[in-house]
Amino acid sequence: MxxxxxxxxxxxxxxxxxxxxxxxxxxxxxxxxxxxxxxxxxxxxxxxxxxxxxxxxxxxxxRDASLRIVYPVGRMRLEQGSTEGTLILTLATPDGFEVSFSLQASDLQHIQQSAVPSELACERLRLVKN
Incomplete structure (x- = not known):
């Protein structure tokens, strides 16, 4: 044992x-x-x-599967990767926890599209606020 x-x-x-x-x-x-x-x-x-x-x-x-551990972003850095077309996104919390991700330009476009609410999402937000 x-x-x-x-x-x-x-x-x-x-x-x-x-x-x-x-x-x-x-x-x-x-x-x-x-x-x-x-x-x-x-x-x-x-x-x-x-x-x-x-x-x-x-x-x-x-007993809640919807819960997530979420960290505030204190700093972010976007750098050119060593491979053509690859970017490195580094996110860091104010207390120093840091992680880096490899991205392609299409990933950044997806992030941008996700951050801009669609008309349906805006409508849903208005309904929730009322």
Missing amino acids: AAEIEAAELSSFEIAPDGSRCTMRVVDTCGQPASLNLPSDCLTELIMSLPRMATAALQARH
Whole structure:
């Protein structure tokens, strides 16, 4: 049977000098320190898994599948990617959480079209406001 650590809080993290490993330090429910040491390649898996895990936990806790975790944007940056026609959109929160996305020009057009309400959406908004 695998050892299970019931953590009460994440206390810190450490990256190996060569970048090959990541150690996450926690404090367990008895107040004792514990750690999880992972190869750095696992960080991408965590980045992809943690938002889904957090959303699933939020929805289960409140028994509401419509809930989403939403972060305010403090800064955004649009840069030319190294591949022709690729843009890099970086969004950051005021407290420093940052994520970058690869986009094509057509993605930006889709965002723009989605941001401009259609007549049907405007009508729906008027009905909701009344």
